[in-house]
Amino acid sequence: MTAPPAAMPRTVLALYHPAGNEIRYHLLHAVAEFPMNHLGMVVRYHNVLEPLPDPDTLPGLRAVVTWFRGARLDDPAAFLAWAGGLQARGVRFVVLGDLLFAGSPDDPAIRAPLAGFLAGLGLRYGDRWISASYGVTFPVRDARMMDYERALGGMLQEYPVVRPTDPTDPAVRSWLVARYDDDPDLDSHLVVTGPAGGFAAAGYEVFTEDSGYNPASEDLDPDGLRAWLLDPFLFFGQALGLDGLPRPDITTLTGRRMYFSHIDGDGWNSKAELPGYEERGAIASEVVMREAIEPFPDLPVTVAPIAAELDPDWRAVPQSQDMARALFALPQVETASHTYTHPFxxxxxxxxxxxxxxxxxxxxxxxxxxxxxxxxxxxxxxxxxxxxxxxxxxxxxRAFLDQPFDLDREMGGAAAFIDRFAPADKPVRLVQWSGDTKPYPEALTAAREAGLLNINGGDTRFDGAFPSVAWVSPNGRLVGPPDQEERQIYTAASNENTYTDLWRGRFFGFRFLTETLDRCESPMRLKPINVYYHMYSGSKVASLNALLHNLYYARAHPVCPVTTTHFVTIVDGFYDTLLIPLGPDRWRVSGRGALQTIRFDAATHRAVDMVASEGVLGQRHYQGSLYVALDPAVAAPEIALMDWPTPDRAPPGTPRPYLIESRWPLRALRRDGDGDGLTVQAQGFGDGAMAWQVPPEAEARVTARDAGGAAVARLSARADRTGRLAYALPPVGLDAVEVHLALARPS
Structure with a gap:
């Protein structure tokens, strides 16, 4: 009996030295993990000073990555033996920073295993160390890889002499070669990728200012400068062998960039300092509701009070609970919790x-x-x-110390209290972490056991003050071994706190969020749009104007708005997705939860074979990538790709209509028997803008029906000469509707 095909390995094991303060400031997590997430990889961490894991307990392991700067191991020979065993199984190794982390190459006990480990990468140690960098030139400095965000220059870092084992092997590619004193015999290959992994020498992978890290711990200064010297997407893509492979994507839904927004309840009861509100003693939460939520029924928002600020036994004021009821009654508002006493x-x-x-x-x-x-x-x-x-x-x-701390009260207790003010069909399903947003493992467990999803942390900035993709945060933080793993899901953007010096000045600063949103969209889509703020943004004119600036920005862009819990379940799905190769250019996608987009990069000349695929709603080419929209109603869809040599026209062999983009999330696509029509379930916020690929100039009748079968919208539309059929249904999708598309081909 033939064994079922194995899933594509997606796990990268990151080995870290625990000399630093915490993993979120480690180079691996703060800088390297996001590019690997973007390429579809799940990064798990292991303390290198603890017993190394048994390879048999590492299913789905694609690679091991290290990024040491000065760290040394107690037993380098044991480490090299373990690494050699994984290399023999086909596991890649990606070494950033110190190549000689395993000890001194002059130690007879490790000389042979170190040579074997390097040979597995296609490299050999040249028995030299170049410490005087003033005589260094670069005979190879590939512009596709190097000088990505900052050019090499100034005082260069010292480095070991490393060379390919076989200089004629085209599979081992050197992207940066340093030459000392104009002597080719002292050439060192400082950035290399190959079929067994990659290497990037310390000081030639990323720039950090002198105070930016502790050489013994690989810790970053949270506020220090950082910038990639090499292209991390190209480097990890090559080192991990990911060209042409599918990536689970958390930025896009039904062909559009996702939008979500969430509010931490801090400042719920703050006095409003705005004309028309201050005179009557209004609080900030009312201002936010009147000015930033009610006028935007097309933009969902998740509102998370601090329970203590609603509780009369703690810090409630007369308006506190009334505002909670009014907010939670709005159809675009989702209910959440920001804990009970707001731990800092x-x-x-x-x-x-x-x-x-x-x-x-x-x-x-x-x-x-x-x-x-x-x-x-x-x-x-x-x-x-x-x-x-x-x-x-x-x-x-913590903010409120009236009673001793109780973890159960912070999680389930806060949710139950906040539920008192929400409609019965809107129970709290999400906790938004407070303070330093670094919950300890038991707190993550308590949230999960209380039935709560979780978000916060990460605080992505990518703007003039933080001008590097090295400030873009990973998808989340994994805590604990795989069989006891807890997940903290990160936000997609920072909140106004980082723009206002912790709410001590520059109250207009949040308007600069849009620079991060722009940079995270072009030249490649890195994050969805996330407008994340606190209730105290409603307390001042400047902060409210900054918030409105961001909301109007979101409204002006073609987005697919979702609730925050929907986004969190999509990220959870990222970690669980299995990509099973079924043959050349064909994959089955399973275990994905709410994740519904698979992306193929560098795919301008590739397209989905819609006839051979199953459970695919549609496809969209954007910025050279191919975004494939999956049908949530199909548990294990299959994607088949084909060549598409004419990207200026619709892919050949696609006689059936398929989705290009939709503002509303869609599911349960059914095609008419003649292939000229379809029915799909839709639910979303705002107008139902959609575009389908159909025969050129085809005419269409579109009908939306509610759950009882009554028509709530009808319209006619005509495709353009390329076959793009675009229309917008009125905002009837807040409750699910069934959309029927009937085509009449032009005579």
């Missing part, structure tokens, strides 16, 4: 006792700050209390 520094509570928190309570009470929000007071006297390890951003462990 989550690690503080990993080993919580009331006694540990008592000095903060006493000091805050003595200074008159106990009952103030105080998120960024930076009171040095309070910061210096005891041995508490608090982030220097916060002067207290």
């Amino acid at each position: 520094h989550w690690d503080f509570f990993a080993d919580y006792t009331p006694e540990k928190e008592a000095p903060f309570v006493a000091a805050l009470e003595a200074s008159g700050q106990l009952n103030t929000y105080g998120s960024a007071a930076l009171d040095q006297e309070i910061l210096d209390i005891g041995e508490a390890d608090l982030s220097k951003k916060y002067s207290r462990p």
Whole structure:
């Protein structure tokens, strides 16, 4: 009996040295993981000082990646033996930074295994180290790879002499070769990719300012400069052997860039300082509802109060609960939780006792700050209390300290309390992490066991102040071994806090979010549009205007708006997706959850064979990539590709209509018996703009029916000369509708 085909390996095991502070500031997570996520890879972490995992426990392992700068191992020979065993199984190794992480090559105990490991990469060590870089030139400096965001120059980093084992092997490609003192015998190949992985020497992969990392820990300065010297998408794509392979995509749905928005409840009860509101004592949450939510029924938003700010026994004011009821009643508003007491520094509570928190309570009470929000007071006297390890951003462990901390209350308790103010069909399904957004493992587990999805953290910026893709965050953070893994899902963009110096000035700053949104769309789509902010943005004229600027930006772009929980389930699906090759240019997609887009890069001359595929709604070519829209109603769709030599015309062999793009998410596509029509389920926000590929100049009748079968919209449309049939249904899709498209071919 023939064994079923195995899924394409998508796991990259990242080995890190634990000398630093936390994984989210490690080069691997903060800088390298996002490009690998974008290429479809799932990155899992392992402490290199702990016992190395048994290869048999690593199913789906595609590669091991390391990025050490000065770190050394206690037993390099054991590490090299383990690595050699994985290489023998076909697992790739990608080495960034120190190549000699395994120890000194002069140590007789490791000379042979080190040589064997390097040979597996197609490299050999040249027994030299170049420390005087003033005499270095670059006889090979491939512009396709190098000088991506910053050009090599100035004082160059010292480096080892490394060469290909077989200089004539075309499969091992050298992208950067350094020559010392004009002597070819001292050439070193500093950026190399091949069929077994890749290598990029320290100082030639990414630029960080001098204070940007601890050489022993690979930690980044969170505020330090960083920029890629090599193209990370090209480098990892080549080193991981990903050319032509499918990528699960979290940016796009039904052919359009996704949009989602969520609000952390901070400042719910803040006094509004705006004309027309201040005079009557209105609070910020009312301003946000009246000015930024009610006028935008086409843009869904997830609202997450802090339960303590709605609870009269904690910090509620008379309007607090009324505003919650009014907000949650709006059809475009989704209900969520921002915890009960708003922890600022989550690690503080990993080993919580009331006694540990008592000095903060006493000091805050003595200074008159106990009952103030105080998120960024930076009171040095309070910061210096005891041995508490608090982030220097916060002067207290959590916003509200009236009662001892209770993790169950923060998760399920907060959700249940907030549910009191929401319609029965809108229960809380999501917790939005507070404070430093770094929940400890037990907090992630508590959220999951309370039935809650989760989001926050990441804080992507890509603008004039953070001018590098190295500031674009990964999809999330995986915590724990695979069999006990918890996931923290990151936002797709930063909130107004990072633009306003933690809400201490420049209250107009959030308007610059659109620069990040632009850079994350062109020249390649990196992230969906995410407008993420706090309720206190409704307290000031400048901050409200900045928020409205971003909302009008989103409204002006062709997006597919979704709720925040929908986005989170899509990212969850990214981690679970199985891509099973069925033959040349054919894949089955399973286990994907809510993820409904598969992307192929460098695919201008490739197209979906719609006749040979199953469970595919449609396709769209954009920026050289092919975005394939899957049908959520089909559990295991199959994608078949074909050559498409004429991208200026519709792909050949596609007599059946297929989707190009839609503002509304679609599902359950059924074709008419004659192939000239179709029916599809649709539900979404705003107008139902859609475009289908049909025969050129075909005429169409479009009917939308509600759940009872009554027609709620009818229109006629005509395709253009290329076969693009575009129309917009009125905003009737908030409740699901059935859309029927009937074609009449031109005579």
